Amino acid sequence: NGCKVSNVDEFHAAVQQAQPGDVIVLAAGVWQDAELKFDANGTAEQPIKLTVEKKGAVTLEGQSRITISGEHLIVEGLVFKNGYSPTSEVISFKKKKGVYANNCRVTECVVDNYNGPERFESNTWVAIYGKNNRVDHCYLVDKRNIGVTMTVRMVDELCRENNHRIDHNYFGYRQNLGANGGETLRLGTSHYSLSTCGTTVENNYFEYCDGEHEIISNKSCGNQFLNNTFMECRGTLTYRHGNDNVAEGNVFFGNGKEHTGGIRIINKRNKAINNYFADLTGYRFRGALVIMNGVPNSAINRYHQVDGGVFTNNTFVNCDHIQLCAGSDDERSAIPINSLIENNVFLHQGRDDIFTIYDDISGIEFKNNFVAENINAEQLNVTKTEITATKNENGIYEITGAVNGAGSSIKAAAANAENTGVNWYSKQLRNKDFGTGKSIEVKPGLNTLLEAYNQSASGDVLVLSEAGDYAMEKKFEISHPISIVAAKGIDKPRLLSSKQEMFTIQNGGSLQLKGVEINGEMSPDLTGNCIVSTSHYSMNCNYKLMVEDCDVKDLDVNKFFDFLRSYKSTHADTVLIKNCHFDNLTGHVLRLDEETDDRGIFNAEYVILENSVFKHIEGTVLDLYRGGTDESTFGPTLKVNECQLINVGNGKRNKENGSMMVHGVQVCYISNTRFVNSKPLNLHLTNGEPITKITNCDFEMSTIVFNNKEFEVDNVTIDGKKKSLKQL
Amino acid sequence: NGCKVSNVDEFHAAVQQAQPGDVIVLAAGVWQDAELKFDANGTAEQPIKLTVEKKGAVTLEGQSRITISGEHLIVEGLVFKNGYSPTSEVISFKKKKGVYANNCRVTECVVDNYNGPERFESNTWVAIYGKNNRVDHCYLVDKRNIGVTMTVRMVDELCRENNHRIDHNYFGYRQNLGANGGETLRLGTSHYSLSTCGTTVENNYFEYCDGEHEIISNKSCGNQFLNNTFMECRGTLTYRHGNDNVAEGNVFFGNGKEHTGGIRIINKRNKAINNYFADLTGYRFRGALVIMNGVPNSAINRYHQVDGGVFTNNTFVNCDHIQLCAGSDDERSAIPINSLIENNVFLHQGRDDIFTIYDDISGIEFKNNFVAENINAEQLNVTKTEITATKNENGIYEITGAVNGAGSSIKAAAANAENTGVNWYSKQLRNKDFGTGKSIEVKPGLNTLLEAYNQSASGDVLVLSEAGDYAMEKKFEISHPISIVAAKGIDKPRLLSSKQEMFTIQNGGSLQLKGVEINGEMSPDLTGNCIVSTSHYSMNCNYKLMVEDCDVKDLDVNKFFDFLRSYKSTHADTVLIKNCHFDNLTGHVLRLDEETDDRGIFNAEYVILENSVFKHIEGTVLDLYRGGTDESTFGPTLKVNECQLINVGNGKRNKENGSMMVHGVQVCYISNTRFVNSKPLNLHLTNGEPITKITNCDFEMSTIVFNNKEFEVDNVTIDGKKKSLKQL
Ligand SMILES: [Ca+2]
Numbered sequence A, B: 001n002g003c004k005v006s007n008v009d010e011f012h013a014a015v016q017q018a019q020p021g022d023v024i025v026l027a028a029g030v031w032q033d034a035e036l037k038f039d040a041n042g043t044a045e046q047p048i049k050l051t052v053e054k055k056g057a058v059t060l061e062g063q064s065r066i067t068i069s070g071e072h073l074i075v076e077g078l079v080f081k082n083g084y085s086p087t088s089e090v091i092s093f094k095k096k097k098g099v100y101a102n103n104c105r106v107t108e109c110v111v112d113n114y115n116g117p118e119r120f121e122s123n124t125w126v127a128i129y130g131k132n133n134r135v136d137h138c139y140l141v142d143k144r145n146i147g148v149t150m151t152v153r154m155v156d157e158l159c160r161e162n163n164h165r166i167d168h169n170y171f172g173y174r175q176n177l178g179a180n181g182g183e184t185l186r187l188g189t190s191h192y193s194l195s196t197c198g199t200t201v202e203n204n205y206f207e208y209c210d211g212e213h214e215i216i217s218n219k220s221c222g223n224q225f226l227n228n229t230f231m232e233c234r235g236t237l238t239y240r241h242g243n244d245n246v247a248e249g250n251v252f253f254g255n256g257k258e259h260t261g262g263i264r265i266i267n268k269r270n271k272a273i274n275n276y277f278a279d280l281t282g283y284r285f286r287g288a289l290v291i292m293n294g295v296p297n298s299a300i301n302r303y304h305q306v307d308g309g310v311f312t313n314n315t316f317v318n319c320d321h322i323q324l325c326a327g328s329d330d331e332r333s334a335i336p337i338n339s340l341i342e343n344n345v346f347l348h349q350g351r352d353d354i355f356t357i358y359d360d361i362s363g364i365e366f367k368n369n370f371v372a373e374n375i376n377a378e379q380l381n382v383t384k385t386e387i388t389a390t391k392n393e394n395g396i397y398e399i400t401g402a403v404n405g406a407g408s409s410i411k412a413a414a415a416n417a418e419n420t421g422v423n424w425y426s427k428q429l430r431n432k433d434f435g436t437g438k439s440i441e442v443k444p445g446l447n448t449l450l451e452a453y454n455q456s457a458s459g460d461v462l463v464l465s466e467a468g469d470y471a472m473e474k475k476f477e478i479s480h481p482i483s484i485v486a487a488k489g490i491d492k493p494r495l496l497s498s499k500q501e502m503f504t505i506q507n508g509g510s511l512q513l514k515g516v517e518i519n520g521e522m523s524p525d526l527t528g529n530c531i532v533s534t535s536h537y538s539m540n541c542n543y544k545l546m547v548e549d550c551d552v553k554d555l556d557v558n559k560f561f562d563f564l565r566s567y568k569s570t571h572a573d574t575v576l577i578k579n580c581h582f583d584n585l586t587g588h589v590l591r592l593d594e595e596t597d598d599r600g601i602f603n604a605e606y607v608i609l610e611n612s613v614f615k616h617i618e619g620t621v622l623d624l625y626r627g628g629t630d631e632s633t634f635g636p637t638l639k640v641n642e643c644q645l646i647n648v649g650n651g652k653r654n655k656e657n658g659s660m661m662v663h664g665v666q667v668c669y670i671s672n673t674r675f676v677n678s679k680p681l682n683l684h685l686t687n688g689e690p691i692t693k694i695t696n697c698d699f700e701m702s703t704i705v706f707n708n709k710e711f712e713v714d715n716v717t718i719d720g721k722k723k724s725l726k727q728l
């Protein structure tokens, strides 16, 4: 029988009296700070069900959460939003240590941006303990802080060989975390990774799951990944630990997006059968297929040798990187053995060089594999043949060619946005980009710009209509994307502030500056001013800062006057400086070096300096720091092109031995750039195999310093002499 | 005629129409976010007055402030609290650059804890521009963030030779800032310090003004400091820059409080006449009388030579330090010249060694000065005589002895708590200390401790009545002083948490732990856990952490598990660890090293480690960092006594070359302590003349490293051999 409850006490009273077959119905409305403890016992025939009066009309907000324990329970229709769990889990199949849910089901639940403010305080949205549980048709979107979105926990025997089923869920957008710990789904942990988990993950839809480079982190044995779709997800399905897992019938759509990958294999007897991979660009650990080297006698948390891997009947279309023996180094020297690559098809319409072989592949048997004729595959026992690919009405490339039955049989992705998740909840993306809103005209004056901002909405453009001074005597706190742009054809308007920070980008904010002069003349006579600061507190939204066609002048009223200063637990998607002149700063231009704990966290994903001049900078032009040794992040990525650094870094308070500090950056291209009378370009290369190329650069009264020579130079001149890497 | 206004628009309308002689009355109530612009012109005979309906019944809250501009205006009875100014000034005698107030008066106004959340975002409560203004009978209390409480600005000619009068104000409690920028009153800035300011500061009461070591920072010429009282203020009245200033009739009561000082002299023709100094303990730049060396051809912001100083008829009773030629070093080599010390009396009932002479004092003429017989004054031309001192009913020591008319004539302090400030506003101090509240009994269980805390008030004690596990699965955020104490006679109760931080000290919070075991066994398997964290955001209240009789065990579930982790813009008054055992940490015990900007900011004033054992600590026991070169802070102070460090600092992730990092610490005593199989004690000595003494310490498989030998060692043994400083 049914029983409607209107508050937490009524709910707990109903739970206490619940009999098999009962239905407890949460009344429509907002349930604030509702900590629901659903601890009861139904039967297989007569489960006890928790549901809602009307789907979508019941929301759990504030500090709400649910724990489920007992047998044969069903939870249906909950929506968690506008808050975060007071504990570390939102939906937990656990009452307390050793007391779990079994034979229970969570279905049609939504967790939407249910994130605490602390970016690096770990939190899990769905934590599955016990056995024989099912999580299906849930919609999980916009997780922003560290911690896996959904996980199967194997903390004790009661949670192993669990026979869980995770199916038909819609794993929505997850932003890049900029650290390890941004997995969307994890099964097990390294501690128990040699135990059998036995979970089936099938027919789920993963969309824009960009948290880190493990979309799924498999860390246990005996799991099945069947018929899932990965839509433009950065990263891979990773068999990180554990044996005897199977991936079959999965579809990976990269659509050319950066860092999109397929399947990465480590450990024993892991299989990839009849999967489809298309338009994946990821390289290194994010390749479309990555078969790794292991560590001999590996510790349980390192890399076990690939042994008995089976990779059959897969199709790879326009995937940039297939990586064999990936990660080969002094430590990871155990090559794949007893493995089979059979009946696969590889073609690429834009690239020939898709295979990279890092070590001895004699332990991998190749049988009946076919590659398109343009593909370089001399070292591989594969057959070249004419292969063409045409997209069918389902967006799947179908293959034509003499491939002798090889390749995948998939003609359509099993899981898609329509047949997963719930159909009663809006799936709109919320983030507005620069310039997508309305224009607001602003005149020169005191606080006019700030007043205009206060009238603006996300994506609006503040157009400075006349030259002149736009002065601010109050804090300018930016909480949504905003552009500040000079009208066309006018002299650069001047921005001035009497506050120590001209702009503070708060959580949710992003800033574009275009065509303006920024001048420090009105800034207070205090140490430590800056023009742009991030929030001083944690930001769980990534931000963007784009500065184009600007002059930045005379930030020199006192010591340590920076242009951009970032704080801990903040992360820029992009910091761009283009066509700008910076002249006379007592501090740094870009300080992105706050994450010094060496936990693999860092302050910016993309830093791009383009066609800009930096003159008389006492500090550095850039201090970009990514410490730690883990290899689970994409960035930082640094691109410097057509820049000039003149008298940079020579201030007596510059603690760095550099005009540009590049520490732990994963991808670094510096080209067509001059360093004149400046402290060195300082490279500290670490974490995996970072890509670092210095091309067409000229150093006069300046040089390059580095911790090792794992980088490339091409046409680099130091004090008039061309230098090869060897000569450095 | 009078006109009552009820909101900001009405106020501005009234101002617009105001005629000489008008009175504008703010209606009783809370004025939220009221930005008052009082821009009008009265006459000398008929000023325009802004007052309140009832004193104390009108408060300006939120983002309120007032600017005053024009002539002959009076502002009376405003109270600013519960908020902070949206600009950098609360009460400003300025409309905009070049447009100031003249002949105006601010009287009986209150600014109480009107501080923004950002500790290091600078802000001034009363900024006086223009000429002939008066600020009197104001009460300014509990300024917490950086920036001077009241200042006379001299930004242009319109603000110089200003004839301002600052009188009968009550400058209440100001906490230690832990950085430069905590002055209570400043006249001018170094830029214009050779111009005449001409302000009179008289009959003000300064109470517990502990912000930094300049209570008053005089940075201009021609000011008078008359008949002010300094009650237990840390620091001095400092003639930092500027000439021809006079201090006369002032009274300094130290009452033995640490760092209390008198007058510090730099520059030309500055005078101290007939002042009274008692029970001041300050040393170095905080001495009772400090006459400094200058820099030859000094830049305007360095130290000008003392020339023509006059110090007559002052009395010093029980003042620990008189410093002559203070700050003498390679840079500050210009000794005082043409100066006179005449008719002064010095006695000390507890100390003989009050004079310190750092350089050549031949440029100071001594005439008719008297010291008590016990005082060591061989190098000085002073007369020893029997002098006794007896406190009169006003708390002033009166002198008996043959002093030939020398000494001060002061028999009572002119300014006191009663005749300054306002009498219609409560002057209660708010901060409650540990153990001053009620006791609340707590039983073992899940979240019981947190639930008890949620019922508690400031100063309460949570008494753990039984041994057993007190486990937490939620954040424990501490927003007021609280003690967590085991009941007497029970086994140590265990505290455990499944959160990454067991306790977070938020702004206003302080934590005492006594008699408990803290165990990491339930902590999550994540990097970067800690037991106690400060707020991750700025704290404008200093906090205390006292840990006594505790065991801290097995913080090792993952990497970087610290005991205390502090964040930027937080400051501990005291961190105490006493009678504790720490065993098995993968991180640091005390991380107080977040202020790495070298702006002279630091994370803790007093760190005390007493009778404790630290064993198997992968990181450091202490990382205490105070960077920068300015000399305006008291601390940090570190005292280590009777401790043992065993296998500390050897973790491969410890980036520091030390088991204890002591950087820029001003006072450091390490005694009776063993370092065994541990990384070195690492001393980085900087800023002025830090005091560093290592006494009775034993290093086995450990040592001391240092940047210079400006420290003392006494009975130090390294690997069995006694070492002198020379041998290190
Ligand atoms: Ca990971």
Ligand SMILES: [Ca+2]
Pocket: B180, B181, B182, B183, B212, B214, B217, B632
């Ligand atoms: Ca100062």
